[in-house]
Amino acid sequence: MDLARHIAQRFSENSAPLSDAALDKVASILVRTDLKKNAMYLKEGEVSKHIGYVYKGMLRLFYYKNKRDLTEHFACEGTNFFCIESFFRQQPTHLMIEALENSVVFGLPHDELLAMAAEDYEIEVMYRTLIENSLILSQQKADMLRFESANERYRRLLREHPEIIQRAPLSHIASYLLMTPETLSRVRASLL
Numbered sequence: 001m002d003l004a005r006h007i008a009q010r011f012s013e014n015s016a017p018l019s020d021a022a023l024d025k026v027a028s029i030l031v032r033t034d035l036k037k038n039a040m041y042l043k044e045g046e047v048s049k050h051i052g053y054v055y056k057g058m059l060r061l062f063y064y065k066n067k068r069d070l071t072e073h074f075a076c077e078g079t080n081f082f083c084i085e086s087f088f089r090q091q092p093t094h095l096m097i098e099a100l101e102n103s104v105v106f107g108l109p110h111d112e113l114l115a116m117a118a119e120d121y122e123i124e125v126m127y128r129t130l131i132e133n134s135l136i137l138s139q140q141k142a143d144m145l146r147f148e149s150a151n152e153r154y155r156r157l158l159r160e161h162p163e164i165i166q167r168a169p170l171s172h173i174a175s176y177l178l179m180t181p182e183t184l185s186r187v188r189a190s191l192l
Contacts, residue, residue, distance in 0.1 A: 004030050007053055007106045014053075014080050015129035022122040029112040035059075035099035042097040048086035050107025051130055054079055057103025058167050062175070063094045071176040073141075074100075074164045080130060084138075100168060145178055153177045154187045 008026040012018040018026065031050060035041055041059060042048060052059075054075045061073040061081060072095060075081035086093035087110060117124040144153055154177060158165055164173065174184040 002027075003055075004028075004106075007055060010055075010078065011053055011080070011108065011130070012126060014078075015127075015133065016122070016125045018122050018126060022120055022126075025116055025120065025123065026108070026126070029109055029116070031107045031109055033105045033107065035103045035105065037099055037102050039099045040096060041099060041105060042083065042093065042095070044094055044096050045092045046086075047090055048083035048093055048095075049090075049110050051080060051082040051087065051110075051113065052097075053106045053108075054081070055104040055106055057099060057101040057105075058163075059097055059099055059103060059105070060168065060172055060176075061095055061097050062172075063096065069171075069175060071172045073137075074161070074168060074172075074176065076161075076163050076167070080134070082134065084131075084134060100172070150177070150179050150183055150187050151190065153179075154184070155191075158191075 004027040005023060007030055008018070008023045011026060012023060033041065035057070041052070052075070054077050056077060059075045059081065060071050061075070061083065062069055062071045064070070073081065081097070083093045083095045086095065090110065113127060117127045144156060148156065157173070157177065170184060171181055174181045177184065179187070
């Protein structure tokens with residue numbers, strides 16, 4: 001199986017089952033991007049043109065607020081990511097995407113994906129399910145930040161995404177969990 005077909009299969013596994021014909025269509029539009037550590041996949045002011053899949057490496061989605069760098073999301077191997085508002089509206093984003101490691105990303109391009117979804121019900125269901133999954137993830141994060149203590153947020157991250165704890169800089173983890181680095185240090189120390 002060639003790599004593009006493998007990635008199409010992964011998009012399908014992360015959303016909705018696709019027939020062989022639909023997998024071939026999805027594979028035909030994939031765009032590969034190789035990123036060095038610290039390279040930007042998407043810069044502030046650019047338009048998000050892809051729903052991404054991390055084949056290798058780790059990315060973070062972040063923005064600046066009051067001159068502070070705030071991490072919105074991490075994406076590691078096997079996960080999808082995109083800037084929802086910019087992708088839907090095809091307008092410039094404030095959200096940026098940076099490679100935390102050397103990474104390989106495959107993207108489903110906006111225009112081609114929407115054209116295929118309009119013609120192929122299976123691809124439309126895959127697209128809709130990718131969006132639904134992203135919205136659910138956003139809601140879960142919002143609920144975590146609203147209802148859980150700092151200790152609970154860190155324990156959840158440790159339990160559900162240990163790869164982030166092992167691979168991301170502590171300053172980005174603290175930002176993601178809406179903590180100061182000092183609070184994160186105290187939380188980590190309390191678990192020892």
